[in-house]
Amino acid sequence: MTPIVDMHQIRKSYGVGTPVVTEVLHGIDLCIQEGDFAALTGPSGSGKSTLLNLIGLLEPPTSGQLQVGGRDTAGLDDAAITALRGRSIGFIFQFHHLLPGFTALENVMMPAIIDSGWPTAKAQAAALRLLDQVGLKDAAHKRPSQLSGGMQQRVAVARALALSPRLILADEPTGNLDTRSANDIFELLQSVNQTQQSACLIVTHDPALASRCARQIQMVDGQLLAAGSAPAFKG
Numbered sequence: 001m002t003p004i005v006d007m008h009q010i011r012k013s014y015g016v017g018t019p020v021v022t023e024v025l026h027g028i029d030l031c032i033q034e035g036d037f038a039a040l041t042g043p044s045g046s047g048k049s050t051l052l053n054l055i056g057l058l059e060p061p062t063s064g065q066l067q068v069g070g071r072d073t074a075g076l077d078d079a080a081i082t083a084l085r086g087r088s089i090g091f092i093f094q095f096h097h098l099l100p101g102f103t104a105l106e107n108v109m110m111p112a113i114i115d116s117g118w119p120t121a122k123a124q125a126a127a128l129r130l131l132d133q134v135g136l137k138d139a140a141h142k143r144p145s146q147l148s149g150g151m152q153q154r155v156a157v158a159r160a161l162a163l164s165p166r167l168i169l170a171d172e173p174t175g176n177l178d179t180r181s182a183n184d185i186f187e188l189l190q191s192v193n194q195t196q197q198s199a200c201l202i203v204t205h206d207p208a209l210a211s212r213c214a215r216q217i218q219m220v221d222g223q224l225l226a227a228g229s230a231p232a233f234k235g
């Protein structure tokens with residue numbers, strides 16, 4: 001089975017081309033399979049967000065090989081990267097990043113319209129189904145400021161699901177929430193993983209949530225501990 005993500009000896013440095021080059025990822029091997037439900041844990045500053053940004057094709061690695069959805073990402077131009085990201089990956093961040101001037105419904109419609117050019121009616125119908133799935137059908141016409149933190153984050157989950165991604169990258173999605181809302185978001189991701197087989201990679205500082213994931217990946221100082229290592233890279 002082709003993994004969704006296959007990284008081999010990935011390094012990332014910041015400040016390349018300046019006098020101060022800092023390598024923050026030191027040769028990462030990681031394989032994420034269809035349907036994985038994995039926690040990524042590690043101290044602050046260890047490189048978790050950087051790793052997610054690379055997997056999510058928001059930034060290129062400095063060296064190493066990265067395949068997403070069976071495609072080698074080296075040499076792809078911006079348009080190809082955007083297209084690959086759009087059909088493969090949904091993002092959820094610690095802060096919801098919803099657009100404040102738009103309703104929940106409009107926020108969830110946005111990826112389908114902007115990234116995939118869906119007609120408005122199709123995007124709206126899909127967004128309403130997603131809001132229903134996250135338990136927010138009645139809040140469709142509210143703006144983010146009219147919703148609680150937990151509800152805002154559920155809208156962000158619905159938005160991440162808009163293009164049926166094979167992988168959901170969640171960077172401390174519950175870090176800003178009370179325990180109960182955090183649990184709701186976690187269970188929502190679990191149900192998406194089980195019903196839609198979307199793989200999830202979830203950065204969390206909460207050991208209780210991490211232990212409820214099927215797989216634990218630990219990062220220390222820009223390296224993964226052995227359990228996160230990948231099988232041999234098929235290049």
Ligand SMILES: Nc1ncnc2c1ncn2[C@@H]1O[C@H](COP(=O)(O)OP(=O)(O)O)[C@@H](O)[C@H]1O
Pocket residue numbers: 014015022024042043044045046047048049050051
């Ligand atoms: N854009 C950047 N420029 C320079 N250094 C960065 C940048 N982004 C992250 N870093 C550094 O990389 C290291 C890893 O950061 P990060 O991936 O955010 O860690 P984590 O998410 O585990 O807290 C930190 O030392 C951080 O300061």
Ligand SMILES: [Mg+2]
Pocket residue numbers: 048049050171
């Ligand atoms: Mg981080």
